[in-house]
Amino acid sequence: MVCLQLLIMINMAFFNYLIIAIIKKVFILFINSNETENPKEGSQLKSTLSDKKYILLITSLSYFLCAFSVSVISIALRHIGDDFEISAVAQTWIATIFFLSIAIFSLPFGKIAGKFGLKRTFYLGLMTLAVASFGSFISPSVEFLIAFRALQGLGVAILNVSTLAILVESMPLSERGKGIGIITAAAYVGLVASEVIGGFLTHNFGWRSIFLVVIPFLMLTAVITYLKVPNEWKFMEGSKFDYIGAAIFAAAISLFIYGLTVLNTLTGGILVIISIVLFALFGIWELKVKDPMYPVKILKNKGFTFASIAAILCSFATFAVLFIVTYHLQIVKGMPTDQTGVITMLLPISMAVSTVIAGHLSDKFNPRIIASSGLGIIFIALVILSVLDKTTPLFVIITAIILQGVGYGMFVSPNTNIVVSALSSKLAPIATATVSTTRVIGEALSLGMLTLVFAIFMGSLHLIPENSAELILSSQVFTILAGIICVLAIVFSLIGVNSKNKVNS
Numbered sequence: 069m070v071c072l073q074l075l076i077m078i079n080m081a082f083f084n085y086l087i088i089a090i091i092k093k094v095f096i097l098f099i100n101s102n103e104t105e106n107p108k109e110g111s112q113l114k115s116t117l118s119d120k121k122y123i124l125l126i127t128s129l130s131y132f133l134c135a136f137s138v139s140v141i142s143i144a145l146r147h148i149g150d151d152f153e154i155s156a157v158a159q160t161w162i163a164t165i166f167f168l169s170i171a172i173f174s175l176p177f178g179k180i181a182g183k184f185g186l187k188r189t190f191y192l193g194l195m196t197l198a199v200a201s202f203g204s205f206i207s208p209s210v211e212f213l214i215a216f217r218a219l220q221g222l223g224v225a226i227l228n229v230s231t232l233a234i235l236v237e238s239m240p241l242s243e244r245g246k247g248i249g250i251i252t253a254a255a256y257v258g259l260v261a262s263e264v265i266g267g268f269l270t271h272n273f274g275w276r277s278i279f280l281v282v283i284p285f286l287m288l289t290a291v292i293t294y295l296k297v298p299n300e301w302k303f304m305e306g307s308k309f310d311y312i313g314a315a316i317f318a319a320a321i322s323l324f325i326y327g328l329t330v331l332n333t334l335t336g337g338i339l340v341i342i343s344i345v346l347f348a349l350f351g352i353w354e355l356k357v358k359d360p361m362y363p364v365k366i367l368k369n370k371g372f373t374f375a376s377i378a379a380i381l382c383s384f385a386t387f388a389v390l391f392i393v394t395y396h397l398q399i400v401k402g403m404p405t406d407q408t409g410v411i412t413m414l415l416p417i418s419m420a421v422s423t424v425i426a427g428h429l430s431d432k433f434n435p436r437i438i439a440s441s442g443l444g445i446i447f448i449a450l451v452i453l454s455v456l457d458k459t460t461p462l463f464v465i466i467t468a469i470i471l472q473g474v475g476y477g478m479f480v481s482p483n484t485n486i487v488v489s490a491l492s493s494k495l496a497p498i499a500t501a502t503v504s505t506t507r508v509i510g511e512a513l514s515l516g517m518l519t520l521v522f523a524i525f526m527g528s529l530h531l532i533p534e535n536s537a538e539l540i541l542s543s544q545v546f547t548i549l550a551g552i553i554c555v556l557a558i559v560f561s562l563i564g565v566n567s568k569n570k571v572n573s
Contacts, residue, residue: 122296123238124247128254129289130190130231133282134224135258136265138166138198141217143266144275151275154211164329165214169221170228171321171508172275176314177229178501179361183309185340186237186301186497190230190289197223225504232500234489237301242431244489249427249481256355256477257418260413267409299497312359313353317361320346321509328516332523363498372490372499375483376506378439381557382479383510385473385550386446388518389453390415392543393469396456400536411466418473419480427481436480440561442478443554445471450551477503483561514550521546 141163148154148162181189200219207213231251239247269277320343327339354360367373394412397403403411422442429438449471452464488499526535526543 072304085505120238120247122292123235124250126190126289126293126297126314127231127235127251128246129285129292130194130227131251131255132258132261133197133285133289134227134231135255136262137201137220138262139259140262142265143263144270144278146268147275148210148213152213154210161214162210162217165218166221166224167508167511168322168325169218170225171325171512172318172504173222173225174229174504174508175311175317175362176309176499177226178497178499179307179309181226181230181233181501182302182494182497183307184302186230186234187293187297188300189226190234193223193230194286194290194293195223195550196226198283199223201282201286202278203303205276228504229497229501231382232484232488232503233497234297234301236496236500237493241489245427245430245435245481245485246424247427248484248488249424249430252423252427252477252481252484253420256416256423259416260420263409263413280524307359310354310357310359313350313357313361313459316346316350316353319343320350324509325512328512329519331520333515363495364497366491366495369490370563372487372502373488374563375436375439375486375540376502377502378443378557378561379480379483379487379506380510381553381560382443382446382476382483383507384513384517385450385554385557386476387511387514389450389472389547389550391518392453392546393465395539396543397465399454399533399539400458401462402533411462411469414466414469415473418470419477420475422474423481425483426478429507430482430485435485436561439479439482439486440558442475442480442482443558443561445475445478447475447554447558449475450547450554454544454547454551456543456547458536479561517549521549 086494169555177189200223203216204213204220220554232248235247235251236244265281266278269281270434322343323339323346324343327336327343330336331340348447351364354362354364390412394408397408426438449468452471454470456465486504488496489501491499521542525545526538
């Protein structure tokens with residue numbers, strides 16, 4: 069108990085330090101920066117990171133609020149279920165529909181953002197998330213809540229694409245990695261804050277308050293953007309939107325993600341096969357259409373493609389590991405939920421710290437080497453977790469969590485920098501949409517693999533202490549498979565180590 073209390077104190081100290089460090093960073097940027105002239109539309113800005121203080125502020129706020137909205141629902145799901153008296157399946161859909169909406173709309177809004185303007189699309193994302201959050205707050209039934217959660221997912225999809233694209237187009241190439249590192253750290257702070265703030269709000273004011281709290285900050289972000297970011301970025305004003313391509317992609321990604329959630333059934337397998345066929349049809353269509361929603365010819369750029377594949381594989385290998393650790397701590401170790409939350413908070417905290425450092429290093433050294441090193445650290449964490457059993461000491465599990473967080477943080481900023489820098493400015497929204505989509509696909513694959521492993525080794529058994537032996541075996545098999553996938557990610561990350569091609573059209 070003393071050790072756990074000490075861990076709680078250290079954890080909260082890290083969290084407080086992280087918040088202070090980010091506030092200090094933004095404050096320094098405000099103090100030391102000088103205003104710059106407004107750029108021409110679509111131009112690459114040549115100022116320093118500190119000159120772009122308001123860009124860094126609004127993009128950090130956006131990423132923080134998106135991450136908060138994604139994660140905070142997990143705190144309130146049980147209370148929502150009790151309030152509406154709904155089944156576990158319906159509770160799951162409250163979270164899943166959000167995830168599915170992000171997957172469907174990220175790629176289309178890459179094209180829309182380039183056509184109508186990054187700032188205008190950014191406003192749309194802020195307003196959509198605000199309206200959807202208020203709708204979730206007043207939802208009279210679970211059906212309304214699911215619908216507004218889908219709308220929230222749309223808002224986050226729009227913001228994910230436009231936020232990163234604005235940062236990429238605003239920052240000089242020499243400091244782009246640092247900027248990506250800062251806003252990515254803000255997202256991880258949002259994940260941690262969702263646990264702390266979400267738990268406090270739900271306990272004291274009810275689950276509806278978790279949706280209301282983000283609205284003032286969304287409005288604040290919109291006001292700062294209107295007053296302090298006068299420029300706009302447009303790249304594809306004359307192009308037409310590919311509605312057929314968007315429809316094919318939406319159907320493919322929907323069937324793919326839903327199929328993975330029921331992969332242990334015949335229906336799941338059939339849906340995944342149909343989705344693969346639709347993805348192939350989508351690629352064929354995009355090659356033929358004059359103004360494609362997603363110009364698949366950019367995949368000829370090896371640096372872009374290999375980095376994107378590495379991103380999918382990294383999310384594939386890591387996303388569901390937190391579920392494994394949570395199950396092990398609560399079911400095998402018998403640890404209460406609040407204590408488990410304190411330990412698992414170390415993951416986003418370590419991500420936030422390492423991603424800022426890695427983003428800065430990616431501006432000075434080969435980002436592929438840094439990203440691959442991060443994957444190597446993740447592999448070490450997976451090796452440790454692959455031997456989890458009842459006798460595994462708590463400090464070993466904590467070490468693995470921190471290593472995975474540090475490794476993922478080292479990977480994500482440099483790899484994102486590679487993806488968005490591999491294409492010309494005209495394709496910046498497409499590149500940022502790719503970043504969001506590859507992450508979602510990898511996460512879906514990770515959950516699908518976890519579902520399949522549990523179906524094979526646990527069958528219909530419940531996640532209770534009496535079935536801990538089967539849970540341990542399932543966890544070991546999953547982490548071994550995740551380790552193999554991580555090795556593949558390292559290979560793809562290193563394949564493009566000397567690739568410098570760019571797409572200029």
